[in-house]
Structures are given as C-alpha cells and as structure tokens.
Amino acid sequence: MTQNAKLVLEGKETDLAVTVGTEGEVGIDISALRAKTGAITLDPSFANTGACESAITYIDGERGILRYRGYDIADLAEYATFPEVCHLLIYGRLPTPPEREEFRTRLTRHSLVHEDMKKFFEGFPQTAHPMGILSAMIASLSAYYPEDDTHEEIDLNIIRLLAKAKTIAAFSYKKSIGQPFIYPQNDLTYLENFLTMMFAVPSEPYKVDEVVRSALNKLLILHADHEQNCSTTTVRVVGSGGANLFASISAGVSALWGPLHGGANQAVIEMLEVIRKDGSNYQKYVDLTKSKDSDFKLMGFGHRVYKNFDPRALILKQSADQVLSNLGVDDPLLEIAMRLEEVALADPYFVERKLYPNVDFYSGILYRAMGIPTDMFTVMFALGRLPGWIAHWLEQRNAPGARINRPRQIYTGETAREWVPLEDR
C-alpha cells in the first residue's frame, strides 16, 4: 500500500501522508492540507471523513462485522455480561475474575442517587420525555461530583455514571406512572437492580424474570458502542473542549434522542402501530417510502455504514421469536415487522439503496415484550451506549496531541457590503 497520496490542485502537486489501520482501512491524512494548499476538504455529514484514530470498535459495513476491542459482537452477546462489556470497552480488556467481582460490586454500591437530586424529578411534568430527564440529570451529576483531573477521581466518576444512570432511568419511569421510586439494593447485580427499580412495587415482592434479564443483557451489549456515530461524535466533540464527563455524556444523550439515530427504536414501534391500524397494508407503506411527494421513511431501515446487514439486527431478530415465546407474549407487531422486512427487501428501491433493518428495527419489540414503555426505548439505547461513550471520551482525553474539535467551512453567504441606515432600508 502506497505511503503517500498525491493531490493536484491548480496544477500544483501536493504529497499527503496515508495512514493504514490494523484492519487495513486507508486514511489520507489532510491535517496539513490547508497549510500546504490553502484549500480545505468539504464533506457535509462527514460520510467520508475520519475524525480520529480509535482502538475501541471496528465496523466493516460491507461484511457486517462489528467487534468491540477485537471481540465479535455475536460472541459478546452470547457469552458476556453487560458489566464485562463495560469493562472491556472502557479499560480495553475483559476483566479477570477478581476484577469482574470488584467492578460489579462498585457498579452496585454507587447506584444510589443523591437524595437532593430526587427533588429535580418533582420539577418535571409527568409527561416529560425520559430522554430529556436523563440528559438533564446526567449533566446535574457534575454539581455533586465536580470534575477532578486525577485518574482516581475520573475513574470513580465513570463508575458513578454507569451505576447511577440506570437508577435515574428507572426513577424517570416511576415518575411517569406516578409510582414511588424503588431504591437500588446492594445484593442485586446491575440488571437485577435496574429491573427491580423499574417494575417492583413496595406492596409486593418482585422476582426478576431470567428470560427478561438475559434479553436485556443482550440488548445492552448490542448497543454498547458503534464507533463514530452521531452521539459518540457529539461526546468526543464536547469532551475535546475539556468539558467534564457528565457534561459530555449529557450531550451524547441529547444527540441520541433524534429519530434518525437512537430515537428510531421508538419511531419503529409507532410506525408499526400505524401500519397495523391501517390493516397491515405493508406495500402501501413501502410505496409511500418511494414516493417523492412523501417524506415517509421506513424507520429502523438503512444505515450509513452497514450496506448488507446490521449484525445486531440479525441477532435481535433471531432472539425476538424465542424471547416472546418464552415470555408467552404474542405481539402482532413482530409479525408485521417480519412481513414488512420481507416486502421491503423484495423491492428494488431498498435493494438498490442497500437498505436493511438496523439495530432499531427489532429492539423495540423486545423492549415491549419486557414491559418497557415505548418512550423509554431510547433511554434503554442510552444505557447500553454509556460504556461506549465513556470509552471514547477517555480515549480522546488521553490521545497524545489531542486538540479541540473545530472543523472549517466553505462560506457561501453575502460578500462584504456597506452598512445601510434604517431610514434607507
């Protein structure tokens, strides 16, 4: 592989260095382009632009490969626990048995939210979207755990965030249904605590359903990281300015909320409900997608990187059937989703554009089967993505020569013009 690229601009040739990653990806280094040529590159939405070098997650969109720190997503979803994947993404390796036990205990023991923060919930209307609550509450953690540059303090804040985010999420659910908050318990694991805080009621004992726990473990692992997606890039950009962990992650939560990104899992269920109410007329909605007069999109379909299949969607589709039958749930939306996928993938519009189901297409059906309400789906995505955001925030913070992220632009507005006094306008 050539070590240089040549750019010819206005007859002048410029050599540009080339970086090759461990999986053979080739990046043309343009960090000195403007100094050398006076020109910049232009790549709206960054579809062809590498923002950084990263050792956390590898995606091959053509071959449907997703690996966290080299481990294949199918193996992690099958064999790992979500806390193990958090450790892998953040610290770069799977924990040894003692490390696993210690990490798990720390995640449990830091689950409580400061009692004063409970008052914040009183200020939210019952109809507040839990993503708005999650973003606000995570940013507010910086008021209780101020930033400190020591490694120990940053590591403790990482544990606090991982541990408390699930408590905040469960509290936001209880707030939305007017039930009392259920406190985390030190004898429960991460997932047991979350499910108990979500679904237990003070008046009766609650037992975690193993099928639900296992399905949730898989869902959180599948969402744990995805390299430079919209919300992770947001976390890196905010963190590049030196903002603290809580402020940076709060920005990531807000970025994830959009329906084109993490908000898609909620939008998929809402779309499937519309199709169901409309007599499951799949072709009508596939045709609507193709119509230039409509901005209807098949939510849960398409991906910037995956152009053959999203390995996470495959895993979720395979487990959805099993989980729903184990739970004795007969959700017509699963059948509608599968038929819609069949109809869409037989249509040239989708085939030509390489549009396949992404991670959001089936995840909502599993969350529903577990009793999680639709407006909590993106919160579940955020809980899963937390270790990935943290790992990227840390990687950028520790990168040698890291600089504040500040892209350039091509100005297309008015050229210089004279001031016009009010009376002459």
Ligand code: SDX
């Ligand atoms: C996530 O980046 C990540 O890694 C994200 C994520 C992660 O783990 O962090 O994987 C999670 O966000 C998954 C994506 C969830 N979003 C959705 O399901 C929303 C629906 N999908 C689309 O909005 C779209 O596919 C995106 C946003 C996912 C990707 O958008 P791109 O890469 O900008 O693609 P595009 O909009 O340029 O689409 C290319 C063509 C267009 O048609 P033409 O203009 O060429 O005629 O495909 C069409 C689009 O109109 N198209 C769709 C479509 N998605 C793309 N047409 C109908 N339905 C769709 N869903």
